[in-house]
Amino acid sequence: MAESDRVYDDFASIVPDIEGIDLERVWQMVEAEFDLYKERTPKSFAIRQRAGEHMINGVPTTWHSDWRLPYTFYVERAKDAALWDIDGNEYVDFNLGDTPAIFGHSPDNEVTRGIADQLLNRGVTTMAPSEDAVAVGELLTAQYGLPYWYVTLSASDSGRNAINIARSVTGRPKILMFNLAYHGTGDETLCWRPNPDRGITHRWAHFRPGLDADANTKVAEFNDLEQVEEALKDRDVAILMTEPHLTDGGFTYPIEAWHEGLRELCDRYGTLLLVDETHTQTAGPGGLTREWGLRPDFFMSGKCIAAGLPVGVIGMSEDVAKRYESLLNEGDPSAMGGCMGQGTTNTANSLCVKALRLSLEHNFTDETFGKMNGAMDLIERGMNDVIAKHDVPFRTDRIGARMNVAFLPEKAYDAKYALRGIGFGGIHEYWTYYCLNRGVLFIPFFNMIITSPYHTTEHCERVVELWDEVITNLYDR
Ligand code: PMP
Numbered sequence: 001m002a003e004s005d006r007v008y009d010d011f012a013s014i015v016p017d018i019e020g021i022d023l024e025r026v027w028q029m030v031e032a033e034f035d036l037y038k039e040r041t042p043k044s045f046a047i048r049q050r051a052g053e054h055m056i057n058g059v060p061t062t063w064h065s066d067w068r069l070p071y072t073f074y075v076e077r078a079k080d081a082a083l084w085d086i087d088g089n090e091y092v093d094f095n096l097g098d099t100p101a102i103f104g105h106s107p108d109n110e111v112t113r114g115i116a117d118q119l120l121n122r123g124v125t126t127m128a129p130s131e132d133a134v135a136v137g138e139l140l141t142a143q144y145g146l147p148y149w150y151v152t153l154s155a156s157d158s159g160r161n162a163i164n165i166a167r168s169v170t171g172r173p174k175i176l177m178f179n180l181a182y183h184g185t186g187d188e189t190l191c192w193r194p195n196p197d198r199g200i201t202h203r204w205a206h207f208r209p210g211l212d213a214d215a216n217t218k219v220a221e222f223n224d225l226e227q228v229e230e231a232l233k234d235r236d237v238a239i240l241m242t243e244p245h246l247t248d249g250g251f252t253y254p255i256e257a258w259h260e261g262l263r264e265l266c267d268r269y270g271t272l273l274l275v276d277e278t279h280t281q282t283a284g285p286g287g288l289t290r291e292w293g294l295r296p297d298f299f300m301s302g303k304c305i306a307a308g309l310p311v312g313v314i315g316m317s318e319d320v321a322k323r324y325e326s327l328l329n330e331g332d333p334s335a336m337g338g339c340m341g342q343g344t345t346n347t348a349n350s351l352c353v354k355a356l357r358l359s360l361e362h363n364f365t366d367e368t369f370g371k372m373n374g375a376m377d378l379i380e381r382g383m384n385d386v387i388a389k390h391d392v393p394f395r396t397d398r399i400g401a402r403m404n405v406a407f408l409p410e411k412a413y414d415a416k417y418a419l420r421g422i423g424f425g426g427i428h429e430y431w432t433y434y435c436l437n438r439g440v441l442f443i444p445f446f447n448m449i450i451t452s453p454y455h456t457t458e459h460c461e462r463v464v465e466l467w468d469e470v471i472t473n474l475y476d477r
Contacts, residue, residue, distance in 0.1 A: 014419050015420070016427070034069070034433065045071060073087070080452070083441065092462060093441050101304070110358065125346065133348065149314065155183075156184025156312070159189055161314055168334040175218070182248035222252050228261075239271065242274070243280060244280050244289070246415055247279040247448075251418055252417075273296045275289055278300065299313075300315070373400055376398065378457060387471075406421035432447070440462060
């Protein structure tokens with residue numbers, strides 16, 4: 001079926017139909033992997049029963065159950081590129097906490113030692129900035145180019161705060177985002193539109209009583225400048241949020257001159273442009289913002305930026321920062337400063353800011369990224385060789401130390417095509433859980449692999465070996 005003829009109404013329509021793969025048979029293989037998982041994790045099962053007495057689904061945050069396993073395993077410890085569960089199973093970790101631990105688990109280096117020193121000797125939180133904060137502003141500007149910075153608790157928090165600031169400085173209510181994009185848990189950004197004819201369908205927020213998606217959010221298709229212009233021309237959009245290319249439902253690449261087009265339309269209609277580098281910062285120090293010469297009004301990131309401590313950042317152009325500063329200082333109610341409107345008590349505490357400083361100084365270097373990229377080169381080459389050997393319609397896509405495995409042959413410029421390439425409905429699940437049961441962890445809700453400076457050649461060769469086995473089994477060869 002041609003891609004343009006497909007109707008994406010629900011999650012069933014994102015299952016790829018691949019010649020030669022019998023999905024019913026594959027799903028039985030997934031169930032066999034679940035059985036094997038249960039055999040390997042009796043202690044996690046037992047503790048899960050206990051944890052269920054006081055925690056929802058036995059975990060402290062819903063995100064911990066996103067493994068979609070019969071029950072989540074519990075971690076005994078993690079070090080460098082390895083993780084051990086409480087049953088003693090050892091995993092090579094290419095999940096890395098879904099990015100925050102990308103520079104390694106508890107690495108024995110100046111970053112960890114500096115954080116430990118802060119914790120032991122210098123205090124965690126004081127309600128006043130340390131000198132590290134000054135250095136952080138300078139380091140972030142050198143790294144990403146934007147001149148002003150604001151620190152938050154996470155990437156989600158950065159999204160929420162950037163929306164607040166944009167609304168305040170523009171006096172406009174709405175945001176514009178792209179279909180199938182993800183920018184964290186802010187209500188405004190939990191919007192997907194599986195079928196454009198049906199208007200916005202909130203993936204989650206729509207179902208939360210009291211939220212009116214259409215009042216706050218417009219959704220356009222990525223790579224469609226006409227839709228962007230249509231959304232902006234009423235001049236009610238404060239901020240347009242985008243990743244350099246979309247990464248959260250497979251990778252969707254920008255068409256040529258896409259970012260120039262967005263910049264121009266935002267300028268024309270007075271909307272502020274935000275680039276979310278939470279995932280794409282794996283491209284290297286400076287992210288794709290620097291590599292591609294992007295010129296956003298806002299930049300946001302989080303996850304690994306402070307070596308895994310909970311920190312998000314927002315970069316701002318001089319114009320935005322100065323306008324917001326004036327509103328704050330004039331006491332404009334829309335600016336809402338202090339600990340009740342924008343900042344919160346744990347935000348930008350001395351420990352987190354120390355970690356941010358040390359991470360920017362020591363992790364975001366060509367040397368560290370060189371090691372991460374070296375490991376990913378091995379995986380990319382090996383997996384592509386296996387794809388060629390089996391002659392199957394799969395592909396790998398890469399942003400530095402992050403790789404996406406797509407169970408479709410073409411590079412995606414359409415976000416719905418990219419989403420289908422994840423292979424939900426059996427293929428994705430089989431690949432993920434087959435590897436997990438054999439000691440290799442990937443990010444479990446899509447096919448992402450991330451490399452740290454601690455992944456060895458053997459670790460990478462193991463991924464390639466498993467990939468070969470998975471393809472052989474999927475096709476029953
Ligand atoms: N932006 C993007 C592009 C993301 O992928 C994510 C999380 N996967 C976020 C923002 C939110 O990050 P966090 O969950 O750390 O708040």
